[in-house]
Amino acid sequence: MFKAITFLLFALMSMGSLAQGIDKPSIDFKSLQKSNWTKQELENALLIKDFVQSLMNNHDFDYVLAQYNNSAYKQHNRNLPDKMTGLVGFLKDFVEDYPEYSYDVKRILVDGDFVIFHSHATLYEDDRGNDQKGMNIIDTWRVENGRIVEHWDSIQALDGFMRFYSLISGGTIRNDNSVF
16 A cells, blocks of 8 residues: 555656646747848847747746836737737736647748747647647737837637637737737
8 A cells, every 4th residue: 555655646746747847849040040131130030039939938927028028019919918018917827728838930031120930839738740739820020129019910720629719719809909
């Protein structure tokens, strides 16, 4: 009996440490970088890479607020609250429900002050790399004087669950900004 209880406790402790050690994806910037970007475009892309890695993969909300919170951030996704504090508050709640949420950047495009990431977002670690699960996302940010000032996105749900989630969560307007 003692051996069974010891084994059960060991198994539970191991599961807890595995859950805490969720593999966090990392943006492979070097492979996505383009040689024709200007110095300013490279700086803008690196800024967005740090922002996205910290927010969407590391879920380091304190860092994001300390580093990127400025009143100029305008959110054009009408389903998300405006300002950086609104975005962080929304994602804090979201990752409580989906702690394995991640954002795998597939392409980076830069045009002056605009940085575009084409990405595959998934809710569960097991779905990473499966292009039949999660969401196909095109995010566009505008950077001005080293600050992220605007964000637009287009999201395509890839599986039935994400389509349903998009349907039930898509009706709430959380800011007054236009989509354009």
